[in-house]
Amino acid sequence: xxxxxxxxxxxxxxxxxxxxxxxxxxxxxxxxxxxxxxxxxxxxxxxxxxxxxxxxxxxxxxxxxxxxxxxxxxxxxxxxxxxxxxxxxxxxxxxxxxxxxxxxxxxxxxxxxxxxxxxxxxxxxxxxxxxxxxxxxxxxxxxxxxxxxxxxxxxxxxxxxxxxxxxxxxxxxxxxxxxxxxxxxxxxxxxxxxxxxxxxxxxxxxxxxxxxxxx
Amino acid sequence: xxxxxxxxxxxxxxxxxxxxxxxxxxxxxxxxxxxxxxxxxxxxxxxxxxxxxxxxxxxxxxxxxxxxxxxxxxxxxxxxxxxxxxxxxxxxxxxxxxxxxxxxxxxxxxxxxxxxxxxxxxxxxxxxxxxxxxxxxxxxxxxxxxxxxxxxxxxxxxxxxxxxxxxxxxxxxxxxxxxxxxxxxxxxxxxxxxxxxxxxxxxxxxxxxxxxxxxxxxxxxxxxxxxxxxxxxxxxxxxxxxxxxxxxxxxxxxxxxxxxxxxxxxxxxxxxxxxxxxxxxxxxxxxxxxxxxxxxxxxxxxxxxxxxxxxxxxxxxxxxxxxxxxxxxxxxxxxxxxxxxxxxxxxxxxxxxxxxxxxxxxxxxxxxxxxxxxxxxxxxxxxxxxxxxxxxxxxxxxxxxxxxxxxxxxxxxxxxxxxxxxxxxxxxxxxxxxxxxxxxxxxxxxxxxxxxxxxxxxxxxxxxxxxxxxxxxxxxx
Ligand code: SF4
Numbered sequence: 001x002x003x004x005x006x007x008x009x010x011x012x013x014x015x016x017x018x019x020x021x022x023x024x025x026x027x028x029x030x031x032x033x034x035x036x037x038x039x040x041x042x043x044x045x046x047x048x049x050x051x052x053x054x055x056x057x058x059x060x061x062x063x064x065x066x067x068x069x070x071x072x073x074x075x076x077x078x079x080x081x082x083x084x085x086x087x088x089x090x091x092x093x094x095x096x097x098x099x100x101x102x103x104x105x106x107x108x109x110x111x112x113x114x115x116x117x118x119x120x121x122x123x124x125x126x127x128x129x130x131x132x133x134x135x136x137x138x139x140x141x142x143x144x145x146x147x148x149x150x151x152x153x154x155x156x157x158x159x160x161x162x163x164x165x166x167x168x169x170x171x172x173x174x175x176x177x178x179x180x181x182x183x184x185x186x187x188x189x190x191x192x193x194x195x196x197x198x199x200x201x202x203x204x205x206x207x208x209x210x211x212x213x214x215x
Numbered sequence: 216x217x218x219x220x221x222x223x224x225x226x227x228x229x230x231x232x233x234x235x236x237x238x239x240x241x242x243x244x245x246x247x248x249x250x251x252x253x254x255x256x257x258x259x260x261x262x263x264x265x266x267x268x269x270x271x272x273x274x275x276x277x278x279x280x281x282x283x284x285x286x287x288x289x290x291x292x293x294x295x296x297x298x299x300x301x302x303x304x305x306x307x308x309x310x311x312x313x314x315x316x317x318x319x320x321x322x323x324x325x326x327x328x329x330x331x332x333x334x335x336x337x338x339x340x341x342x343x344x345x346x347x348x349x350x351x352x353x354x355x356x357x358x359x360x361x362x363x364x365x366x367x368x369x370x371x372x373x374x375x376x377x378x379x380x381x382x383x384x385x386x387x388x389x390x391x392x393x394x395x396x397x398x399x400x401x402x403x404x405x406x407x408x409x410x411x412x413x414x415x416x417x418x419x420x421x422x423x424x425x426x427x428x429x430x431x432x433x434x435x436x437x438x439x440x441x442x443x444x445x446x447x448x449x450x451x452x453x454x455x456x457x458x459x460x461x462x463x464x465x466x467x468x469x470x471x472x473x474x475x476x477x478x479x480x481x482x483x484x485x486x487x488x489x490x491x492x493x494x495x496x497x498x499x500x501x502x503x504x505x506x507x508x509x510x511x512x513x514x515x516x517x518x519x520x521x522x523x524x525x526x527x528x529x530x531x532x533x534x535x536x537x538x539x540x541x542x543x544x545x546x547x548x549x550x551x552x553x554x555x556x557x558x559x560x561x562x563x564x565x566x567x568x569x570x571x572x573x574x575x576x577x578x579x580x581x582x583x584x585x586x587x588x589x590x591x592x593x594x595x596x597x598x599x600x601x602x603x604x605x606x607x608x609x610x611x612x613x614x615x616x617x618x619x620x621x622x623x624x625x626x627x628x629x630x631x632x633x634x635x636x637x638x639x640x641x642x643x644x645x646x647x648x649x650x651x652x653x654x655x656x657x658x659x660x661x662x663x664x665x666x667x668x669x670x671x672x673x674x675x676x677x678x679x680x681x682x683x684x685x686x687x688x689x690x691x692x
Contacts, residue, residue, distance in 0.1 A: 017539060018414060018514050022654045027635045031280060031299040033254035033306050035367075051660045054299050085415040088448070089654060091350040092252065093366035114418055114450050115350055115364055122368035172382060174238035185368075186263065189376040192232055192240060196268075196378055199231045199242055207342070209471035209479050210244050214271045214317050214338060 002124025003182030012077025020089035039101030087116025218489025252348030256371035283625035327601020337467025357437035393502030398685035401436035406508035417449030527551035567632035570649035571600030582673035589679030647675035
């Protein structure tokens with residue numbers, strides 16, 4: 001898994017609450033059996049004027065000039081600044097895949113939908129939770145300052161602005177550890193193979209119908 | 216010792232290991248697989264040279280991406296018109312065949328939307344942990360399971376280890392007491408709950424639905440409610456075991472028989488919340504306050520009783536809310552203050568893992584019987600949730616009622632719930648839909664979704680606009 005330690009980069013906005021996974025990556029792109037290549041279709045319906053098709057080249061599609069991430073000043077953004085309940089809706093991991101493939105390394109929002117939040121960590125994408133007030137400050141600074149950058153540091157769990165704000169954020173110890181070290185979670189779990197087998201033996205004695213029914 | 220909630224009990228009985236960093240290793244009893252979120256997981260297994268931990272835990276079926284058109288379905292996977300979709304469904308078949316995973320293939324009896332299929336085959340049973348790469352996995356919680364959606368990396372994790380690394384959620388109880396009025400269905404109850412707590416109200420919580428309304432509800436109805444726990448922000452929705460749960464399970468394909476059945480029932484009857492258990496969050500509603508619900512906006516929390524009007528900008532307390540409302544109204548092509556029952560519909564969709572079970576088909580058929588679709592309505596899709604639902608509905612003659620009314624009787628699948636296949640809305644079209652999400656573009660680019668119950672959707676099909684099913688008189692209107 002991809003590791004994340006710290007990142008400094010250009011901030012791009014997604015200034016609306018409840019951004020859902022259909023908005024992040026519309027369903028027609030879920031037909032792919034691959035994990036990569038979703039970046040050009042991130043926010044597809046907002047970003048382009050026509051309807052995107054899987055596998056089609058996006059370079060000549062008409063872009064929506066009113067969609068902020070299409071503004072030249074946000075080109076190359078690697079930190080997405082967003083609003084509350086970001087990533088609500090489906091469990092599709094294509095959403096973090098698309099954000100990551102587009103070039104985002106971190107998202108900053110006041111809250112996330114649970115499954116999306118969890119999926120981010122599996123893909124080296126850091127979802128930072130700040131308060132609504134802090135997010136407001138970042139939006140305000142970004143609005144007035146072209147080329148607005150932020151520094152996100154995972155070991156110290158902080159977001160630092162050039163104007164001198166240092167905002168701390170919380171996250172689980174386990175998630176932090178996996179992300180910092182780019183750990184293979186399956187490999188880690190398999191280190192507990194004996195415990196899993198012991199649990200199974202115990203459970204099979206108590207609830208035998210749970211095993212063997214589906215053949 | 217303090218009492219435990221149903222969720223506490225399910226969690227405790229699946230705990231393999233408690234780690235010092237606060238995470239836990241949780242054992243997964245049932246893993247349901249479909250074509251969209253699994254190919255990358257199987258590919259990951261192969262790249263790491265790993266094998267599935269257990270085979271008798273997995274059950275697979277294609278549902279999201281397949282055609283619901285009879286002629287195309289009859290041609291099987293090879294006959295799927297969309298090449299990209301065909302490859303994805305073929306990949307599921309290939310992966311299941313390769314590893315020996317039980318799959319109900321495209322036209323096999325048993326196939327259906329994952330969350331309709333699991334319970335009806337008895338593949339999901341009370342007391343189990345159930346996961347699937349789909350957020351509506353909460354549906355299975357109607358059988359007192361700990362069931363939730365996972366992403367593709369976790370699909371791979373479960374395949375390889377039979378476990379998930381998880382953190383315990385908080386306990387929330389949503390109590391609805393009283394008795395719902397005629398014409399008020401489980402869908403209306405859950406939409407009213409979402410309207411009250413919002414789409415983020417259940418974040419980080421597992422919800423238990425309690426109170427007389429859920430006790431009185433059928434298992435199918437409880438599935439409709441648990442299904443939409445995710446629209447209230449919760450990954451998990453549950454209802455405790457009662458006699459209805461046991462009766463529902465008895466005799467299903469994968470449910471034990473004989474001595475094992477009795478042993479199972481004895482255990483299942485313990486799957487209730489203790490009287491002295493505490494919840495982190497409690498919410499309550501009263502049945503008398505719940506009327507048939509309709510969403511008017513682009514988030515499930517943008518919902519109102521059918522008798523109400525679309526909210527106005529003036530009513531909004533903050534600038535951000537005014538902006539959000541304006542955006543939703545623009546997208547939906549509605550005016551603030553407009554009566555909900557003045558909204559005309561172009562298409563109707565009755566189906567999805569929320570409302571495609573036999574009861575839903577019956578409720579829609581009851582309204583459709585002897586009536587016909589309004590001339591202004593372009594299409595009414597009736598999509599049973601599974602092959603078994605379809606067969607049952609046909610045995611009861613429901614298909615004839617729909618066809619006589621001018622509706623399309625389709626093959627089982629997700630269909631216009633997410634519009635990955637050919638069933639979709641055109642830009643600007645309004646749809647009365649029994650599905651679970653009214654996000655922008657969900658049912659087709661530019662499409663405008665109004666979520667409601669099957670009876671309400673059928674009534675909208677006949678009237679050509681949203682109507683209150685309680686006062687609906689059909690042709691006489
Ligand atoms: S019916 Fe809709 S919500 Fe349910 S599994 Fe299919 S796509 Fe998902």
